[in-house]
Amino acid sequence: MAKRLILCNCSGSQSIEPKVFEGRENLRCSRVHSELCGRELDIAAKEISSGEAIIACQQEAQKFRELAEELSVAPPEFVDIRDRAGWTESPEPGPKMAALVAEAQVAQPPVKTFDISSEGQCLILGRSDVAIAAAERLSEALAVTLLLDPGEELPLDRRFETLRGRLKTVTGAFGQFDVALDAVELLNPAGRGGFATTAPRDAAKTRCDIILDLSGNAPLFPAPEKRDGYLRADPGSQKAVADAVFEAAQLIGTFEKTLFLTLEQHLCAHSRAGQTGCSNCLDICPTGAILPAGDHVDIDPLVCAGCGACSSLCPSGAIKYDAPPVATVNTRVRTLAETFLKAGGENPVLLVHDDSHGAEMIALSARFGRGLPGNVLPLSVGALTGFGHAEMLAALASGFCAVHILAAPRTERDPIRREIALAQAMGGATRLFLLDVDTPDAMSDALYDAETTPQQVEPVLLMGDRRQVARMAAKSLLGPQDAPVPLPENAPYGAVLVYTDACTLCLSCVSLCPSGALVDNPDKPELRFQEDACLQCGLCANICPEKAISLQPRFDPSDDVMKLQTLNEEEPFCCIECGAPFGVKSTVEKIVEKLAGKHSMFADSDTGRLIQMCDDCRVKAQYHSTDNPFASADRPKVRTTDDYFSKRRDH
Known part of the structure; x- marks a missing residue:
């Protein structure tokens, strides 16, 4: 319709x-x-x-x-064509309006969610002069437990539970906080005068749905503002405390939590055989939602705040941002560029912003300032750090002349800078920028003053996963290259270098390579490598017993990266009995030189020959030797009932 x-x-x-x-x-x-x-x-x-x-x-x-x-x-x-296009100093906003309308029609897949239930069990932390008043107000809406430090005076209010103790550990998130306490003193309300308490006891555990932290101490969690159900306020600010109390009172019932990420564990390159490889997601996650789980990682959806940094840094694509999927974002970007150019616009620039702070900055600039330039097309995304190097390169290859990422106050800058540096090395040099300003006027001025170099590359249609999109876009932007382009350290593209003098072709690297970039040759001792599949996870270098492997971050836009190349090969050793090739000739000869006639197990010539035989011939030789380890004594005769009776008669 x-x-x-x-x-x-x-x-x-x-x-x-x-x-x-x-x-x-x-x-x-x-x-x-x-x-x-x-x-x-x-x-x-x-x-x-x-x-x-x-x-x-x-x-x-x-x-x-x-x-x-x-x-x-x-x-x-x-669709907003006024704040984002119509209110501007630029004389011709028409092409931009057309692009924004077209982008608004891109179908958005449904967001996946799950339910979180809160019964309103609230734990309040803080000094008695602030926390008691908060507990009194919240007791009408929630089931409140007030935790005071040892020695603090207990309130005589029984509308909420009170105890004294020391907070030991807290884990979990909204609806499922697990709390461990030491030196716990439970209240005894019986008797006259002030309330008494039990003797202090350690190792107490409890669970709550909400934590209201009015202690003024260091936060209980990393990135506390991203931990659902954890409300923290400065006890010295009455407004901050009142706002936190009001917000806590609303957190009872059933709530929807977005599933921001999908995880394909079989693609994860975290570790193999006890050796750690890639840890990008573990290092970058601000909330601690990602934890090691054997050879892969696991994501706690309750703790995940959806910043998307892990998905942009994941080299294998095991972690994918799904709210919305990256393919939808790329479709929106391509639609903006295509429609703008088709409508007569020139030199389009993409402004990536979040859907709260960035949208407000644009609205304020339009209403009270210069607005956005006519060639700057805004793209609202839920997670700025999820807009990684693949999306940046895709935007340039779709026809944009430059990409500016507008940081919000709480945006993690390091992942964005890292991805910009990688995308710049892969063809986006001088076209990618982190716009870190604090006022709408400063944003507008920076965009109006920015020099825009016309794009010399014809827009290309990008398909596939993030690695494929990044490769196709970079190949288009870089053009023909005489040599591979060097990349920053920890880049997910590159080559494996093998020091052949040290490599014994044990092929342990092949068995543990998570992406199949390293393979062997079933017909002869040979180590082969496909550069396009290499994640630069480092597992091969970590597992190599001879330390013969190193990594070289680089990007080769040629089609040679799709081919298997030989890193090391040697002549096989042929069995001295049947002539079948097995093992590596140099290795077998070294073993013979060190063991034959010198080691007690290979002292004579017959046992020394075993080293030079294939598996089948070695078994046969052992079986027919005088000290055959497979030989055994004659099978004992089966004793019958008659044997027992005849033995008794003999006695």
Whole structure:
């Protein structure tokens, strides 16, 4: 069914040319209205009733949703072409508006969620002068337990539980916090006067749904603002405490938690045979949601905050961001570039921002400042750190001249800088930037002042997983190269170097390579390598008993990386009995030289010959030798009942 784009120039404050939206399949345009949210609300009601409306206004989305509810119809779709395009100093916002409308029509897959139940069991930490008042207010909504430090005075309020003790450890997240305590003194309310307590006891355990931390001490978790159910406030700020108390009171019932990531454990290159390889996700996770689990890692969905850094740094693609999938983000990027260029725009620049801080910065800049330049197309994503080198390269290969990533106050900068450095080395030099500003005006000024170099590469259609997309995009951006391009340390692309003088072709690296980049030759002693499959996880170098392997981060855009290349090979040793090749000639000869006639087990010539035989001939030789280890005594005669009776008669 064709959608109908409902246009409004917001009391004449922006210029809209309906013709820039024409020609798109499944899209029709209304005339340009002036005040859909006010005196023309009846027109909006009629359009919404049709069930096909896309309202070109985001500011009054709530009003239009309420109107749809009154009309008993499904709420309309929305796209913001005013703050992000119409309110600008640039004279021709039409191509940008067309791109934003086209991007808004990209189908979004449903977000996967699971339910978290909270019964309202709340643990409050802090000094008595602040925590008691908070417990009194929350006791009307939640089941409150107040934990005071040893020696603090106990309140006489029985609307909530009170105990004294020392917090030892806390694990878990909203709905499932596990708390361990030492020196616990339980309250005894019986008797006259102040409440007494039991004798202190260690190793107490309890569970709660919510933790309200008013202690003013160091946070209980890394990245505390990302831990659901953990509310922390400065005890010296009455407003901060009141806000935290109010928020805690709402955390009772059943809530939806987004499943941000998917994990394919068989692709994980974390470790093999007790040797650690890749630990990118473990090192970068700000919340500690990722933990080792044997040869792979596991992700705790309760703790995961969805920052996406692990997915952008995962070399194998074992961890994928799924809210939405990376393929959807790349489709949105390609749609923006294609539509903008087709509508007559030039030198498009992509501005990647989060859906809260970044969206507000753009709105404020548009309303009170210069707005965004006409060639800067904003892309809202849920996780900035999830927009990695593959997505950056894909944007450039899709036609964008530059990519700016607008950091939010709580954005982890290090993963973004790392991915920008990698993408710059793979063809994005001078075109990728981290925009770290603190005001809307500074954002606008930086974008207006940025020099934009026209893109010389024809846009390419990118398909496949993140590694395939990154390779295709980088190959397009770099063009023909005389030699591989060096990459920063810890890059997930590169070569394996083998010192042949030290390598004995034991092939332990082959058996443990998680991606199959290292393979053997079943017909002869040979170590082969496919560079395109190498993750640079380091397992081969860690497991090599001779320390004959090293890694070289690099990117080779040629097709040679798809071919198997020989890293080391030797002549096989032929069995002295049957002539079948086995083992490595140099290795067998070294063993014979060191053992034959010198070691007690190989002192005579016959046993010394065993070293030079294949497995089958060695077994045969052992079987026919005078001291055959497979030989045994004659089988004893079976004793019968008659044997026992005859023995008794003889006695």
